[in-house]
Amino acid sequence: MITMNLRKLSIGFLIAILVAISAFPTGNGLPTGITDQNTTDTVIANGCTCHNTNTEATSSVIVNLTLPENFTSGETYTLILNISGGPNDLADGENRGGFFVTASDGELSPTVNDTLVQKPFGFTHLTHTSEGNDYREWSFEWTAPEKQDISVEFVAYGNSVNGADSSQNDYWNKQATTLYGVDAVIEVEAHEELSGPQKLIYAFAIIAVTLGVVVIGNRMVTKDQAFEDVLKGYWKAIYPWLTTTDHKYVGIMYICTGFGWFFVGGILGLLIRWQLMEPRIDGDFLTYEEYNSTFTMHGTTMIFMAAMPIIFGFANYLIPLQIGARDLAFPRLNALSYWLLPTGGIVIYMGYFTGGAGDVGWTGYTPYSSGDTATTPGTDFWVAGQIMLGASSTLTAINFLVTMLRMRAPGVTMMRLPLFSWSILITVFLLLLSIPVFTVALILLMADRTFGTLYFNVEAGADPILWQHLFWYFGHPEVYIVILPAFGVLSEIITTFSRRPIFGYTSMVYAMATIGIISFIVYGHHMFTTGADPLFRFIVMLTTMLVAVPTGIKIFNWLATMTGGSIVLKTPMVFALGTVITFTIGGITGIVLASIPIDIALHDGYFVVAHFHYVLVGGTIFAFMGGVYYWYPKMTGKMMNEKLGLLHFALSFIFFNAAFYPMHNVGLSGMPRRYATYDASLTDLNEFISIAAMLFGFVQLIFVYNVLYSYKNGEEAGDDPWDGWSLEWTTSSPPPHNSFTEIPTLKIAEEEKQ
Amino acid sequence: MSLIEDLIFFDNPSIWNNFGGTSSGFGGIVWQMFIWSVIVGVLVIAWLVYNLIYFRRKDGDPDHKDALKAGVFPHERGNTIIELTWTIAPLLLVTWLTVISLAPLNYLWDVPEEDENTLTVEVLAVQWQWIFEMPSNYTIPSEFTKCGGVDQDGNPIQNMQITYNCLEIPHDSIIRFNINSEDVLHAFYIVEIGIKQDVVPNLQTLAWLDTSTVNPGEYNIYCAEMCGRSHSQMLAKLYITEVA
Amino acid sequence: MSDEHGHHGTIAPFLFGISSAVMFIGLIMATAGGEDKTGDAGYWFVFFFGLAGMLTGFMMWVQDYWNQTSEEGEEIRVYHEFWGTITTRKFGMWIFLLTEVMVFSTLLSAYLRYRAAVPDYDSNLAECVGIDPCWVPAADVIRSHLIFGVINTFALLLSSLTVVLALYAAKNNNPKATTRYLMATFVLGAIFLILKLWEWGEMKNGHFWSDHCDPLKQDIAHHCIAPKYEHGFWLDTSLEGSTFYITTGTHGAHVFVGLIALVYLIAKANKDGYNEEYHDTIELFGLYWHYVDLVWVFVFPFFYLY
Ligand code: HEA
Ligand code: HEA
Ligand code: CUA
Numbered sequence A: 001m002i003t004m005n006l007r008k009l010s011i012g013f014l015i016a017i018l019v020a021i022s023a024f025p026t027g028n029g030l031p032t033g034i035t036d037q038n039t040t041d042t043v044i045a046n047g048c049t050c051h052n053t054n055t056e057a058t059s060s061v062i063v064n065l066t067l068p069e070n071f072t073s074g075e076t077y078t079l080i081l082n083i084s085g086g087p088n089d090l091a092d093g094e095n096r097g098g099f100f101v102t103a104s105d106g107e108l109s110p111t112v113n114d115t116l117v118q119k120p121f122g123f124t125h126l127t128h129t130s131e132g133n134d135y136r137e138w139s140f141e142w143t144a145p146e147k148q149d150i151s152v153e154f155v156a157y158g159n160s161v162n163g164a165d166s167s168q169n170d171y172w173n174k175q176a177t178t179l180y181g182v183d184a185v186i187e188v189e190a191h192e193e194l195s196g197p198q199k200l201i202y203a204f205a206i207i208a209v210t211l212g213v214v215v216i217g218n219r220m221v222t223k224d225q226a227f228e229d230v231l232k233g234y235w236k237a238i239y240p241w242l243t244t245t246d247h248k249y250v251g252i253m254y255i256c257t258g259f260g261w262f263f264v265g266g267i268l269g270l271l272i273r274w275q276l277m278e279p280r281i282d283g284d285f286l287t288y289e290e291y292n293s294t295f296t297m298h299g300t301t302m303i304f305m306a307a308m309p310i311i312f313g314f315a316n317y318l319i320p321l322q323i324g325a326r327d328l329a330f331p332r333l334n335a336l337s338y339w340l341l342p343t344g345g346i347v348i349y350m351g352y353f354t355g356g357a358g359d360v361g362w363t364g365y366t367p368y369s370s371g372d373t374a375t376t377p378g379t380d381f382w383v384a385g386q387i388m389l390g391a392s393s394t395l396t397a398i399n400f401l402v403t404m405l406r407m408r409a410p411g412v413t414m415m416r417l418p419l420f421s422w423s424i425l426i427t428v429f430l431l432l433l434s435i436p437v438f439t440v441a442l443i444l445l446m447a448d449r450t451f452g453t454l455y456f457n458v459e460a461g462a463d464p465i466l467w468q469h470l471f472w473y474f475g476h477p478e479v480y481i482v483i484l485p486a487f488g489v490l491s492e493i494i495t496t497f498s499r500r501p502i503f504g505y506t507s508m509v510y511a512m513a514t515i516g517i518i519s520f521i522v523y524g525h526h527m528f529t530t531g532a533d534p535l536f537r538f539i540v541m542l543t544t545m546l547v548a549v550p551t552g553i554k555i556f557n558w559l560a561t562m563t564g565g566s567i568v569l570k571t572p573m574v575f576a577l578g579t580v581i582t583f584t585i586g587g588i589t590g591i592v593l594a595s596i597p598i599d600i601a602l603h604d605g606y607f608v609v610a611h612f613h614y615v616l617v618g619g620t621i622f623a624f625m626g627g628v629y630y631w632y633p634k635m636t637g638k639m640m641n642e643k644l645g646l647l648h649f650a651l652s653f654i655f656f657n658a659a660f661y662p663m664h665n666v667g668l669s670g671m672p673r674r675y676a677t678y679d680a681s682l683t684d685l686n687e688f689i690s691i692a693a694m695l696f697g698f699v700q701l702i703f704v705y706n707v708l709y710s711y712k713n714g715e716e717a718g719d720d721p722w723d724g725w726s727l728e729w730t731t732s733s734p735p736p737h738n739s740f741t742e743i744p745t746l747k748i749a750e751e752e753k754q
Numbered sequence B: 001m002s003l004i005e006d007l008i009f010f011d012n013p014s015i016w017n018n019f020g021g022t023s024s025g026f027g028g029i030v031w032q033m034f035i036w037s038v039i040v041g042v043l044v045i046a047w048l049v050y051n052l053i054y055f056r057r058k059d060g061d062p063d064h065k066d067a068l069k070a071g072v073f074p075h076e077r078g079n080t081i082i083e084l085t086w087t088i089a090p091l092l093l094v095t096w097l098t099v100i101s102l103a104p105l106n107y108l109w110d111v112p113e114e115d116e117n118t119l120t121v122e123v124l125a126v127q128w129q130w131i132f133e134m135p136s137n138y139t140i141p142s143e144f145t146k147c148g149g150v151d152q153d154g155n156p157i158q159n160m161q162i163t164y165n166c167l168e169i170p171h172d173s174i175i176r177f178n179i180n181s182e183d184v185l186h187a188f189y190i191v192e193i194g195i196k197q198d199v200v201p202n203l204q205t206l207a208w209l210d211t212s213t214v215n216p217g218e219y220n221i222y223c224a225e226m227c228g229r230s231h232s233q234m235l236a237k238l239y240i241t242e243v244a
Numbered sequence C: 001m002s003d004e005h006g007h008h009g010t011i012a013p014f015l016f017g018i019s020s021a022v023m024f025i026g027l028i029m030a031t032a033g034g035e036d037k038t039g040d041a042g043y044w045f046v047f048f049f050g051l052a053g054m055l056t057g058f059m060m061w062v063q064d065y066w067n068q069t070s071e072e073g074e075e076i077r078v079y080h081e082f083w084g085t086i087t088t089r090k091f092g093m094w095i096f097l098l099t100e101v102m103v104f105s106t107l108l109s110a111y112l113r114y115r116a117a118v119p120d121y122d123s124n125l126a127e128c129v130g131i132d133p134c135w136v137p138a139a140d141v142i143r144s145h146l147i148f149g150v151i152n153t154f155a156l157l158l159s160s161l162t163v164v165l166a167l168y169a170a171k172n173n174n175p176k177a178t179t180r181y182l183m184a185t186f187v188l189g190a191i192f193l194i195l196k197l198w199e200w201g202e203m204k205n206g207h208f209w210s211d212h213c214d215p216l217k218q219d220i221a222h223h224c225i226a227p228k229y230e231h232g233f234w235l236d237t238s239l240e241g242s243t244f245y246i247t248t249g250t251h252g253a254h255v256f257v258g259l260i261a262l263v264y265l266i267a268k269a270n271k272d273g274y275n276e277e278y279h280d281t282i283e284l285f286g287l288y289w290h291y292v293d294l295v296w297v298f299v300f301p302f303f304y305l306y
């Protein structure tokens, strides 16, 4: 009876949500063609080049630059700049004010014979002359650029001076204005309504709706069913997924969601590469602001919505099987963890529907992210969604820790856990200790942005580095959170396909634990160029280098496992071996970065980008693709196609290296990351990278095809197709409703023999 | 061709030679890092390839005596001495890499005092431009022509104490940068010389450069910390000019 | 789906997830959306709608427990002796508390970082005159009315005791006493929150000192506070305000959550009664409540005395 009501309730609820969402405004047009953002809090003291003012900014000074409605190419306009407010309201006579104005395009010039305004030699901006500083209003000319379908950014600074000899008690303010060309107005409106990534999302929506209509319509016609019956049929198919608490179903949902977001994040990655194909001017493909949103969403999506869900999908599916339990300790909590994930993702992406997604980088450094030059409300959505994801991960971590410590089957003692289980155990420990910190930091940021607190407000005296400490205290363990499970997968695959026990099981466990512990004291290596305490930075360099030791132990143990084994080269194994190579390269560049003098040159450049794609794509993503090939038979009962698998690997490996290896060179040549354009001398390399990256993305379609194809046409797998040892291979494929018909007991090789 | 060359050679001489502004002792660390990286990488890859060549399973191979069996925890394998070897060797290596990082670090962090022997330049970063200010008692040398203004008659003004997105400094001297931000984080990055220092609001950060270690000429200054829309446009020029 | 746990499918997690997304979307659009990016009040509707959905999801979840005689379900069998000494749920609670420890450590360490970096306010200190970078501790703002903080501390400590007594009563099969002790806990918690809100209101409106303050002797000894708090002390007046209200606010939110749990416990104790066999939930709540208490033991000296 209860379920009946719930069902009705949830239908009603879903419909209401759809209605609420469809009521969203989508971007805002610009009727006059002029946007005006008076950024009073980011003003500077350079209104007058003869003043060395370091006084605070004041909003009481009003800077007003009068511009035409729009401009026509080549035409010359007279512009008037005046200031009011501030001390020169009272002061009289000489030295009352000054100004400084720049235009992003076209040419500014003093009016002929005007002695009040000058254009300094070799510059494009205008400022007042020593005579001009007796005035509060100046006029000058601006010749429009050749193109009239673009926008021009004017920035004006006004200085209000009290006339005293010192620069004390002088105030200034800044005004930024955008002027659109006649042809730009229409274009700009269209642009605002449907910006690049937005188009993409709408396209997806349209495709989804069309598909829905076709599929449902088709059903209605061929099966001759009423519309409601078709819907009911689908509802019946979907409802179990919405309500399931079974770790296997939840696990599969996690994995699919993860790969789904990986696809979206990958497309964003390709947008980045398209933008960087050649040095582009603002708005040529993406505007610079959109570019910032693009890499922010890319990084956030990939780390939090692709890598972590894929990992926890596998953990969900496999951990109970590997430890011989029927489910997790708190199945409903597990379902909640899952559902906070796609919904949190939607919140993060809401920015695209409201005029620009968050543009603060995946690291969200304050005070940029807490100030109002960051996109609003895109950044707020980014923060809110991240809070949901943080809650999700916290709950997952609690759930797994309890399950793994308490629910192991007979014989599964701690030192007999499969290495994948060990990696997840250590990962959830890291999560427990780190993710709450990040979530709290996000809540503080949200409080700053939404409720007016001042935690990160530098004008109120806040510490601008605080965020970095909180973020990286979480952020560095986070990168090990995404790599340790990959190590686990590699350990499983490499033993199985070497057909012999892993070399040094115990040292593998201790190595992972050591990495976990050290990870909390190395985070400062992301902050070598901040003004942080030198001793802090130095200690961090030492500990960062130390991580190479346990990681090396793992790499060498894998290689030793293979030596003397009998290696079977199936797709999972080639992926695992490919990962060993790419991860090693990425790890070594990490060690290069850990040396402070070198990091000072390379920080925030493409060398870093190369490093982390090698460990993230070449480590986590490759390992888990291997994981898909390895455990797909267990999950579906079907084998994946070997030929397609090997082809997928070969092409991925080649194009991955082609795309990301040259980034090292780009970085060494001095290209900073998060740059929407770059020095033209690097065009060749960047183009090469872009093309290889597109191909890499393209190749992933083979994988998608293989997954779908094998689901229908794959060979039957049987319980243990690869001859693995751990308990998941003792149950049927796919496992029965309760995972095991009977709780298994793990035997030991030594006792087996007798 | 140039692409292939680019892939093999790193065309940033400062990284290799007069890294961080010193030719003495600095080049060494980069070369060493590079060489050790290659050695470790090649070692891993070579071992892996060796395994693949010699230990492939062939049809009809018998199962190992300790082959895996479903539901059975396998024999433990290991060898303390071997494992200790590959614990201690990397330990020594990273210790060495840390040690060679120390000297350059001391040099970098030993920022000279503000006194008559150094030229102190105030660097102010704002969204999105660089403002440089010479000390008020500094007489701009007549050789400086790159970053001036013009007066109303169009004659160049050379004695500008404050310059925008352009900085000219003398060769053969010690320059100290006092770096401040007006709004958000930026990073002061002299590309070809490899100096990078975050610009932090509410906190003055420092950097320095001994211009006798680099050639006179034109250098690029970038902003290397994400600071909003025009982050990639926050560029400036640095001129190092010989003065009599 | 796994019958052994006594759990069946439930839509509650889905509902809760979707609703929290709607809630956040509403909140953000209402505060930062709209044409001028300063908020579109129309979206408060969406916010409350999402909140209602979350509440529904939560109630559905709780209902499952409500319908059972005990909350436990069938306890999962343990094959490893050491880990069998603690129940699954209690273990889960301990680990949850570990994450909570991280939450408050973050807040307190952020606060201490600021305290260490900024000198304390002193009207004689030159640097504190004018635009003042000096720290006026919340303790100084509250000093003249510290009594409420003290009462609160005792209320909370006492409530920790009443929870223990409730558990004790339950173990002794005394349902009436259990209910009564739980109610006492609720009342003490409620007192805490009410006093806290009242104290906040007073601080926000600057009532703590203006009556006694001699404008000529603006120092703390004369119940006067730094000039910057003439118009009150709120979370957007200064860093001191932000750290104070966010930290005590987070703690207050935990007390509030505890009160909600208590409502359930009281109702359930009334309906089915906790007894010798079923008292685990009270114990779990007790753990949480002691933790919240313990946090106060840190928050109180850091913000009210230091
Ligand atoms: C999966 C993710 C992952 C992993 C595993 C790592 C692993 C490591 N990372 Fe990486 N890192 C990132 C993801 C990751 N990183 C990301 C995302 C960023 C950028 C964040 C941002 O700013 O956006 C980053 C940035 C980053 C920086 C900051 C760069 C900068 O911004 O200036 C540094 C500096 O020290 C660093 C170092 C290291 C080190 C020393 C390791 C070590 O753990 C590597 C250890 C492994 C090996 C060394 C290889 C195997 C070992 C052997 C074969 C033994 C013998 C070897 C030796 C003796 C050398 N990383
Ligand atoms: C796991 C993490 C991850 C992954 C996988 C990737 C993948 C890629 N990244 Fe990544 N990237 C980051 C994490 C990751 N990135 C992070 C953290 C940052 C920093 C952000 C910041 O600065 O804030 C970054 C930044 C970053 C930059 C620097 C931007 C800048 O600083 O200006 C660039 C530039 O080239 C880039 C490119 C790419 C490309 C081309 C890929 C390609 O590998 C993508 C290829 C993949 C696809 C195209 C998807 C196709 C997939 C399918 C077809 C299969 C779909 C499957 C199913 C539906 C089942 N990324
Ligand atoms: Cu300034 Cu980036």
Ligand SMILES: [Cu+2]
Pocket: A475, A476, A479, A522, A523, A525, A526
């Ligand atoms: Cu790190």
